[in-house]
Amino acid sequence: MTDDDREPRQVELVDDPGPRSWRKAFDDLGRGWKQRALWGYLGWQDIKQRYRRSVLGPLWISISMAVIAVAMGILYGALFGEDLATFLPYVATGLLIWNFVQGSIIEGSEVFIANEGLIRFLPAPLSLHVYRLVWRQTLFFLHNLIVWLVLVIIFPQPIGWTLLLAIPAFALLMINGAWIAIVSGILATRFRDIPPIIASLTQLLFFMTPIVWQYDRLLSMPAVAERARIAEINPVLHFVEIMRQPMLGQPIAWHHWVVVGVITVVGCLTALVALRNYRSRVAYWV
Structure with a gap:
């Protein structure tokens, strides 16, 4: 037996926090953000692929939005007796x-299911797919913003410095879009009934959200004002209002911002818990 054999061997301890770890959850978000060149490119390619071999290309996004906004604005404006000069921009901004x-x-809800192949065979953070989704939706938003700009030029609105509030409002929309994708995406990989349920509920939310009807108009009617406040149970209403009010120069109702702030904090914490507990299982569930 040599002297080396007599010496006690030191066992190297590996700092492995295990599959359920706050550090790994935050690391996933951080590594995903660092790969923004990748998900930025993939998000843009998603749009190009959708309109491949099309003459107008991504301009169809704005055209489709304009046709729907004008058609719904004229139809519901006539039904409700609204002034088109104010109602058309209202409907277009809401849409x-x-x-x-x-x-x-x-x-x-399908962000991880749709990227099943990448998740199984590409060692990338889950948040990369969420960032890609939010970026793609942001590009759609920027294309559709052209419709709002044209309508505001045709029908001038009392827009002032409060328009700047649309920037933090949209940032809140992006943050909430990310945590919703994380939570619903993880749930949907485990329970495949989640996406169709969410799609059905989203259709219902459209009619409950003041897109083609004016919430302030109902509040101004004494007969239905109290019952109209029931609409504020719908969380989407608050997200729409924090953006639409500054974009149309309407008075800012700050309680919408408070509600959105609370939803954002609670939602982000929920997403972190879901990412901590289940991120390692997504690859097996998809």
Whole structure:
């Protein structure tokens, strides 16, 4: 027996926090953000592939939005007796915001299922697919923003410095779109009934959200004002209002911002818990 054999061997301890770890959850988000060149490119390619061999290409996004906004604005404006000069921009702005919310909710529930091949064979953080989804929805939003700009030029609105509030409002939309995609995406990989349920509920939310009807108009009617406040149970209403009010120069109702702030904090914490506990299982569930 040599002297080396007599010496006690030191066992090297590996700092492995295990599959359920806050550090790994935050590391996933951080590594995903560092790969923004990749998900930024993939998000843009998603749009190009959708309109491949099309003459107008991504301009169809704005055209589709314009046709729907004008058609619904004229139809519901006539039904409700609204002034088109104010109602058309109102409907178009609501649809602009709603399309982002709807895309984040519906596509978010399938964000990991749709990327099954990449998740199984590409060692990348889960958050990369979420960032890619939010970026793609942001590109759709920017394309549709052209419709809002044209309508505001044709029908001038009392827009002032409060328009700047639309920037933090959209940032809140992006953050909430990300946590919704994480939570619903993880749930959907385990329970495949989640995406169709979410799609059905989203259709219902459209009619409960003041897109083609004016919430403030109902509040101004004494006969239905109290019952109209029931609409504030719908969380999407608050997200729409924090963006639409500054974009149309309407008075800012700060209680919508408070509600959105609370939802954002609770949602982000929920997403972190889901990412901590189940991120390692997604590859087996998809």
